[in-house]
Amino acid sequence: MKETSKHKEAKRIREIVSNFWISRIILTANNLRVFDELEKPLTAKSVAKRLALDPRATELLLNSLVSLKFLRKKGNRFINTSTASKYLVRQSPFYLGDIIRHNEVLWTNWSYLNEVVKTGKPANKAFELESFILGMHNLARLKKDILIKQLNLKGIKRILDLGGGPGTYSMEFAKRGKDVYLFDRPETLEIARTLIDKEGLGDRITLLQGDFLTDPIGSDYDMVLMSQILHAYGKRDIKSLLKKTWKALNTSGILVIHEFYLDSTLTEPLTGAIFSINMLVNTPQGRTYSVRELKEFLKGSGFKILGVHRLDDTVLIRSQKRR
Structure with a gap:
């Protein structure tokens, strides 16, 4: 038996x-x-020369990016692969550079994981709002078409995008002629306003500022979307928010939850399990919840489940206010 096959798991660990x-x-x-x-x-x-970098270090960096399939090399010249052009160049509509910048911030906080596990308290060492909100926009642009496709917007007129961050989904609703309200913190809405105005939708989306845990969120909504917000909170805050949302919806109103998710063992899929650690590092009580837990939260807050749709690494749960 070859040495490499005898220690295959050692290689995997490395x-x-x-x-x-x-x-x-x-x-x-x-x-x-x-x-x-x-x-x-x-x-x-x-x-x-263009980027004011060290020539030797730059060549080593570019060679490694060729090996990672982000660049191609012909002779002594380098050029982006199609993957890099699509996702890593600022002018691309599928640009992921902002969420990558956000991961730079997370790098700092994750470095304190030893201490976090010992104390149970988040790192709170680094945060940068712009890269976080624009990073959410990067990711939502990849999901928006499939997410909107799963929603039945027939008869829906007034929509609240609760904790909607950059307003990516709000813009999609507005393009479909809906009466849209985007609720988030003032500093977040400043960034969202720039993105919304760039799309020429400033007069079609109402911006509501505040803390959705403590401030009024409005009323008479036909639909409320909560996309990627519940994982930042513990069970008590989630239940309180869902009850507030129940009151904000019209009779038979629709609540849509979009989240990372776990199975009933809380160990799969990998994305959800790892994201739980990200919440451990960055929030006091947040984690990834199982689909079962999310459904129980909804049922316990006066909603009936209409459908559960898995969107690759996230789940979309449609529910309706019970009378």
Whole structure:
């Protein structure tokens, strides 16, 4: 038996432990705007000169990005692969650079995981609002078409996008002629307003500012969307928010929850399990909830379940206010 096959699991452990090397390479390339420069072929020396980088270090970085399939190399020139052009160049409609910048912030907080597990308290070492909100916009743009497709908007006129961040889904509702209300904190809405105005939808979306846990959220809504907000809170706050939302909905109004999720063992899928640790590191009580738990929250707050739809690594739960 070969030595490599005898210790295959040892290799897997080494690969997992060193995966942060790869993350750091991509974070750095994104921070330095390397991909923006390489929409046309350039030498490492040219890239270094354009971005005021060290030539030797730049060449090593670019070579590693070739190995990771983000760049192609012909002779001594480098150029983006189609993947990099689609997701890592600022001008692309599918740009992920902002959520990558947000992961740069998370890098700092995750470095305190030892202490977090010992104390049970979040790291609270780093936070940067713009990259977080724009990063949510990056991700929502990838999900918006499939998410909207799963919603039955027939007869729905007045929609609340609760904790809607950048307003990505609000804009989609507005484009479909709905009366849309986007509720979030004032500083978040400043960023959302810029994105909304850029789309020419400023007069079609009403911005409501406040803390949805403590402030009024309005009333007479036909539908409320909660996309990726419940995981930041503990059970008590979630139940309180759902009861407040029940009161804000019209008779037979619809509540839609969109979340990362876990199975009943709370161990699968991997994305949900790892995201729970992200919430442990960054929030006092947040975690990923199982589909069963989310449904129980809804039923206990006066809603009946209409449907559960898995959207790759997230779940969409449609529910209706019980009379």
